[in-house]
Amino acid sequence: MGFQMIHENYNVFDLQKSLEFYEKALGLHEVRRKEAQDGSFIIVYVSDGKSEFELELTWMRDMKRQYNLGDCEFHLAFRADDYEAAHRLHEEMGCICFENPQMGIYFIQDPDGYWLEIVPASD
Numbered sequence: 001m002g003f004q005m006i007h008e009n010y011n012v013f014d015l016q017k018s019l020e021f022y023e024k025a026l027g028l029h030e031v032r033r034k035e036a037q038d039g040s041f042i043i044v045y046v047s048d049g050k051s052e053f054e055l056e057l058t059w060m061r062d063m064k065r066q067y068n069l070g071d072c073e074f075h076l077a078f079r080a081d082d083y084e085a086a087h088r089l090h091e092e093m094g095c096i097c098f099e100n101p102q103m104g105i106y107f108i109q110d111p112d113g114y115w116l117e118i119v120p121a122s123d
Contacts, residue, residue, distance in 0.1 A: 007045065007054040008076060010114050013066050015042060015059035017111045022046050025093060025108060026078055026116070028055060067112055075107065075115040083120040090118070 012018040022028040028046040031054065035042050040061050045054040055076070080086035090096050090108050097109040107115045 005053060007056045009056040009058055010110075010112065011058045011060065011063070011067050012110075012112050013059075013063060014111060015044065015057060018057050019044065019046070021095075021110050022055070022057070025090060025095060025110075069113045072113060072115055075117050077117040077119055079119050079121055081121050083118070086118055 010018075019030065023046075026048070028048055031045050031047045033042060033044045042059045044057045044059075046057060047054045087096075087106065090106070093108075095108040095110070097107050097115065099106040105117055105119050107117050109115055
């Protein structure tokens with residue numbers, strides 16, 4: 001029996017803001033969406049177009065506050081083919097939330113507070 005990772009879900013408060021962030025910060029584009037007939041939720045899958053793995057962004061109509069992410073001790077990691085250019089873009093966007101120069105990595109934070117690790121291509 002085998003398993004393959006196919007997606008990870010993040011619940012988001014403002015779907016459009018999140019879609020714009022993921023496209024600008026990481027080049028992820030919408031590949032499909034599911035909308036509830038009663039309008040109670042929208043699920044959008046975004047991808048880099050290079051791997052089969054997708055990020056699922058779920059918006060819930062009845063959520064009236066930002067999500068509580070606890071201690072934020074979880075993250076997705078992205079390998080940057082041009083680490084320096086990625087760092088400059090994320091600096092300009094003001095979304096870098098933690099840097100570890102000793103390890104050669106940094107983290108960006110999306111509009112809902114999710115952390116995303118950026119690593120150089122050599123890792």
